Amino acid sequence: MHRNRLRNQGLVRRAVQFSALLATNLHLSGWVDGTIYTGGSKAFFIPGLHCYSCPSSILACPLGSLQSLLAAPNFWGMLATGRPDALVVLSVIGFIAFLGFLAGRFACGWICPFGLLQDLLYRIPSPKFGFQDSLRPAKYALLFILVLALPAFLRPVAGGAGDPWFCKIVCPAGTSLAGWPLVSASPADFQLGFLFWWKSSIAILILLWAVTVERPFCRSLCPLGAAWGLMGRVSLFRMRVAESCISCGKCQNVCPMGIAIYREPGSSECIRCGKCAAICPVGAISHTVSSGEKP
Amino acid sequence: MKALWIPLVLFLLVPLPVVLLSHHSHDLSGENGALLSGIGALDSVLAAAGGRPVLINFWATWCGPCVRELPVLQEVANTAGNNAVFLAVDIGDPDLSTLESFREGNPIGIDVVWLNPVEAESIASRYSLADVLPVTLVLDGGGFETSRAIGARNYEWFLSAVEGASSGAEAEEEDGFEVHVYVVGSVDDPAVAALLEASEEIAGPEGYDFLDPSVPEDSIRMAEAYLPMGGWPYAQLCAGGACMPPVGTPEELHAAFENMR
Numbered sequence: 001m002h003r004n005r006l007r008n009q010g011l012v013r014r015a016v017q018f019s020a021l022l023a024t025n026l027h028l029s030g031w032v033d034g035t036i037y038t039g040g041s042k043a044f045f046i047p048g049l050h051c052y053s054c055p056s057s058i059l060a061c062p063l064g065s066l067q068s069l070l071a072a073p074n075f076w077g078m079l080a081t082g083r084p085d086a087l088v089v090l091s092v093i094g095f096i097a098f099l100g101f102l103a104g105r106f107a108c109g110w111i112c113p114f115g116l117l118q119d120l121l122y123r124i125p126s127p128k129f130g131f132q133d134s135l136r137p138a139k140y141a142l143l144f145i146l147v148l149a150l151p152a153f154l155r156p157v158a159g160g161a162g163d164p165w166f167c168k169i170v171c172p173a174g175t176s177l178a179g180w181p182l183v184s185a186s187p188a189d190f191q192l193g194f195l196f197w198w199k200s201s202i203a204i205l206i207l208l209w210a211v212t213v214e215r216p217f218c219r220s221l222c223p224l225g226a227a228w229g230l231m232g233r234v235s236l237f238r239m240r241v242a243e244s245c246i247s248c249g250k251c252q253n254v255c256p257m258g259i260a261i262y263r264e265p266g267s268s269e270c271i272r273c274g275k276c277a278a279i280c281p282v283g284a285i286s287h288t289v290s291s292g293e294k295p
Numbered sequence: 296m297k298a299l300w301i302p303l304v305l306f307l308l309v310p311l312p313v314v315l316l317s318h319h320s321h322d323l324s325g326e327n328g329a330l331l332s333g334i335g336a337l338d339s340v341l342a343a344a345g346g347r348p349v350l351i352n353f354w355a356t357w358c359g360p361c362v363r364e365l366p367v368l369q370e371v372a373n374t375a376g377n378n379a380v381f382l383a384v385d386i387g388d389p390d391l392s393t394l395e396s397f398r399e400g401n402p403i404g405i406d407v408v409w410l411n412p413v414e415a416e417s418i419a420s421r422y423s424l425a426d427v428l429p430v431t432l433v434l435d436g437g438g439f440e441t442s443r444a445i446g447a448r449n450y451e452w453f454l455s456a457v458e459g460a461s462s463g464a465e466a467e468e469e470d471g472f473e474v475h476v477y478v479v480g481s482v483d484d485p486a487v488a489a490l491l492e493a494s495e496e497i498a499g500p501e502g503y504d505f506l507d508p509s510v511p512e513d514s515i516r517m518a519e520a521y522l523p524m525g526g527w528p529y530a531q532l533c534a535g536g537a538c539m540p541p542v543g544t545p546e547e548l549h550a551a552f553e554n555m556r
Contacts, residue, residue, distance in 0.1 A: 040482075043510045052512065060512055068515045073400065085514035092511075138300035142307070156315055169310040198310050220303065 006254065009278040013110060017119070020048075020111040030055030034185020045095050048112030049224050051171070053178035055185075063147060063224045064174070066092045067164030070151040075162075096227055104232020108218055108225050109256075109271030114173040115218055119256070121210040129212050131258050135220040136269065140230075142166060143223035166223060168195065172203035214256045219269065229268035237272065240288035241265045251276035251285060261285060327398050328406040332391065334418065337408045340382060346436040348379045348460035350453065353418075353430045355387020356397040359521035360447040360536045361429040369404045371453040379457045381405040386415035387428055387540060426554040427537040435460040446536030473534060474552070476503040479517065479541075480528025486543070490530045493545035497532070497552045 024046050027037035036053050046059040069089040072078065078086035099107055108115050122128075146166040154162050167174050179199065183192065209216045218225050232238070245262045252260045254275045259267045261276045262285070277285040331340070341349060352368055354361035365383065372381040383405055388394050389412050398407070410418055424430050425445055433442040433456040442456040476494035480487035487505070494503035506513040508527060517524065522531060522541075529541040532551045539551040 038504070038512075040510075042512050065511060069511055072515065072518055084509055085511060088511040088514075132299055134297050134299040135303055136300065137298075138303045138307075141300065141304045145304070145308070150311075163314070165311070169314070170307050194313060195310060202307070220300070221307075 003279075006275060006278040009274055013273060014119075016110050017116040021113050021116060024050065024059050024113070025054070025056035026058050027056045031181060031185075034182055036182075045092065046111075046113075047099055047107035049114045049171070049173045049222060050112070051167075051174040051178035053174065053182065055178070055181050061173075062092055062096055064164060064167050064171075066096070067147055067151040067167060070148070071162035071164055075152065096224070097231065100228040100231025101235055103237035103272060104235040104268070105225055105228045105270060106237060106272040108222070108228065109273035112218075112224075113177070114222075115215065115271070117176075117207075118210040118215045118217060121207060122214045122256075124211050126211050128214075131213050131216060131219055133258070138220050139222050139226035142170065142221060143226040146170065147223045169199065170202060170221070171199070172206040172217065175199045175203035176207065214258070215271075218271065219257055225271075229270075232270060233266050233268050236289050238288060238290065239265045239270055239272065239276065240286050240290070242284040242286070244282050245280075245284040246282055248281060250279050250281065254279045326404060327402045328404050330395070330398065331406065331408045332410075333408075334410065334414045337382070337384060337410070337418070340380065340406065340408070341434075341438065344380045344436075347377075348436060348441075348457050349434045349438075350379060350381050350457055351422075351432045351434070352381075352383045353386050353422075353424060353428060353432075354383055355385055355428050355540070356393055357521070357523050357531075357541065358387060358428045358538045360533065360538055362401070362521045364429055364447045365401075365403055365405075367448075367450050368453060370450055371457065372405050374454060375457055378461070382408060384408045384410065384418070386410050386418060386424075425537075426551070427534070427539050429537060431456075433457060433460045446534070448536070474498045474502055474555070475533050476548070477506060477520065477522055477531045477533070478503060478528070479506045479508060479522060479530070481509065482507055484528050487528045489545045490528060490543075490548060493548045494530060497548065 045062040431444040532539040
């Protein structure tokens with residue numbers, strides 16, 4: 001019975017993930033003609049890691065937007081003088097913080113297109129391996145170094161613009177869902193250099209990793225997940241484990257993030273996918289909305 | 296090993312020094328060259344070339360292709376060393392202070408000559424310059440023009456033009472005239488609607504971009520294209536790596552298009 005419940009819950013989640021994917025990728029012609037949608041909806045953010053330059057995307061990536069704004073020429077001066085184009089950074093931070101305090105990493109489990117891609121890759125038959133937990137802190141380092149500090153403060157040319165470093169040297173979502181399709185559509189328009197081949201190698205490694213390990217990018221490298229995870233510890237929507245828990249460990253076995261939710265229901269890694277609640281043989285795990293009470 | 300994340304992060308940071316070093320190799324040497332002013336100063340530099348080829352790059356701070364081209368010119372100047380003279384002549388900024396502020400944030404290693412609007416017009420007439428920027432002239436040791444480029448060029452073109460001026464050969468000119476218009480302003484501004492209509496007439500439905508400075512992504516694109524961050528609404532006409540000065544009305548835009556052709 002629990003297996004059926006798990007399967008049904010999985011179908012619902014997959015339907016939500018695909019619906020979100022379709023709803024945020026309406027510019028399908030972009031894949032054919034190799035163009036990017038630049039309409040008004042690009043002023044809004046997708047709750048997930050999805051490149052602004054993905055040909056079909058009609059929304060902007062919050063992480064990419066944050067870095068680009070921080071990297072603008074004279075960002076701090078513009079912010080100090082209240083220029084609207086610098087103050088927009090507050091809307092990106094507000095968007096990320098709002099979702100994080102609302103539901104932690106919920107969007108990772110239910111909406112993020114790159115999360116969905118990893119879920120699908122893991123379904124490919126292959127040897128499956130466990131995840132090395134000591135890799136988890138890497139995403140916090142990448143959040144601090146490549147998303148915040150370097151774009152905000154590093155200026156290769158004094159007074160000039162900085163760079164969105166995470167997008168520039170790591171992001172596999174940007175490479176696989178924007179870089180590759182755009183380059184394929186019109187190779188002559190791009191001067192492919194070291195960074196393209198570096199990022200392509202990183203993306204290939206991560207995609208192959210996702211075939212053998214469940215959601216390795218979310219667990220170890222995603223800075224957006226890191227930010228939401230930190231807020232997830234005190235979010236309103238979270239997992240709750242009742243005292244009837246028998247510590248059987250089944251929840252950990254099905255958790256795509258490999259969390260022992262029965263020991264740590266407020267884990268910053270939890271993506272609120274609900275597989276643990278579906279598999280729990282005694283119904284001890286559930287979603288809950290709580291304001292500040294310890295789960 | 297308990298902290299595998301550390302080597303993982305260090306590995307992912309590998310491109311950082313590579314990218315930064317490449318920035319420096321494209322950097323305008325980090326220090327400004329001389330800033331001269333007036334036709335007299337320009338003629339003095341030309342006279343002092345002493346039989347060497349001279350590359351004169353006409354540009355302005357509001358011209359994205361020009362600004363992107365400057366580091367390339369610097370690289371060519373580094374390669375050519377003392378065998379040629381390189382000059383960046385600003386003929387598009389009416390106020391010297393605009394150029395000075397630009398140089399504070401974007402050092403230009405080669406010497407820059409600033410001309411006021413009257414002098415700029417005189418020089419444009421002397422060299423029969425089109426109304427677009429950038430324009431690059433290469434003069435041989437005798438002061439005769441051997442190559443001319445309207446629009447931005449790459450390292451190889453500049454180097455070949457300078458070497459050609461020494462040997463008497465001309466750099467190969469590129470063909471192509473594809474117009475693109477940037478329209479900048481607020482979406483509900485009637486003047487913007489008129490500029491957009493004129494842009495479509497000139498460049499076709501795919502040939503123009505509308506950018507609203509209050510939209511963050513547009514603001515970023517404006518910075519990347521070195522479009523002026525004030526004075527909107529305006530439209531800037533570009534073609535073949537060269538741009539016209541921004542204009543504010545459809546009539547001026549049509550006139551700019553005719554001039555460019």
